[in-house]
Amino acid sequence: MPMKPMKPMKPNFNSLNFIILDNTAFVSALDPNQISLQNPGIQFYITSSVYDEALSNQRSSQRIEIAEAQQVLKVRDPMPESLKIVNSAAEETGDIAALSQTDQEIIALYLDLIYEYPDQKGLLISDDYSVQNTCARLKIPFYSYQKRGIKKNIRWEIYCPNCFETFPPKLLGKNCDHCGATLKRRAYRGKRRKF
Numbered sequence: 001m002p003m004k005p006m007k008p009m010k011p012n013f014n015s016l017n018f019i020i021l022d023n024t025a026f027v028s029a030l031d032p033n034q035i036s037l038q039n040p041g042i043q044f045y046i047t048s049s050v051y052d053e054a055l056s057n058q059r060s061s062q063r064i065e066i067a068e069a070q071q072v073l074k075v076r077d078p079m080p081e082s083l084k085i086v087n088s089a090a091e092e093t094g095d096i097a098a099l100s101q102t103d104q105e106i107i108a109l110y111l112d113l114i115y116e117y118p119d120q121k122g123l124l125i126s127d128d129y130s131v132q133n134t135c136a137r138l139k140i141p142f143y144s145y146q147k148r149g150i151k152k153n154i155r156w157e158i159y160c161p162n163c164f165e166t167f168p169p170k171l172l173g174k175n176c177d178h179c180g181a182t183l184k185r186r187a188y189r190g191k192r193r194k195f
């Protein structure tokens with residue numbers, strides 16, 4: 001029988017104090033209410049933009065309603081200082097243009113919580129690749145339900161698929177200033193070029 005690709009080991013939810021969720025986590029297999037049955041002390045956090053997005057999805061809105069009623073879930077937004085740290089980490093990895101405001105906020109919220117509760121064990125759950133990669137850069141533990149989590153930190157290189165020029169990370173999705181093609185990204189190998 002062919003081997004299935006390795007999935008990242010499922011974390012032990014019972015050893016955690018808090019979990020931060022994004023919307024990809026909510027609509028996939030995760031049910032906060034289920035986890036809190038086994039670990040009654042656990043606290044789930046989402047940001048207000050995740051909350052708004054989640055309410056528009058029937059499956060996640062039901063889970064949110066129950067979790068709120070059980071006081072398992074809190075809605076909280078990050079401090080601007082933490083957002084700045086996330087922003088510069090994502091610039092360094094090249095993920096910045098692929099991260100939405102919501103993505104940046106959930107990562108920043110982790111920094112807030114671990115600053116406030118340094119003795120606690122937290123986890124961020126997101127299926128978004130760039131969120132995971134930025135977390136890895138900031139040494140934030142993360143878990144993904146749907147995709148095989150990333151194996152190691154990736155540095156992205158932004159390049160033109162037409163003339164092969166490279167560009168700073170911020171320009172992902174913009175047009176090449178030589179030929180006008182839409183810029184793409186690839187995992188960086190070899191020496192980092194100076195921009």
Ligand SMILES: [Zn+2]
Pocket residue numbers: 160161162163164165176177178179180181
């Ligand atoms: Zn070009």
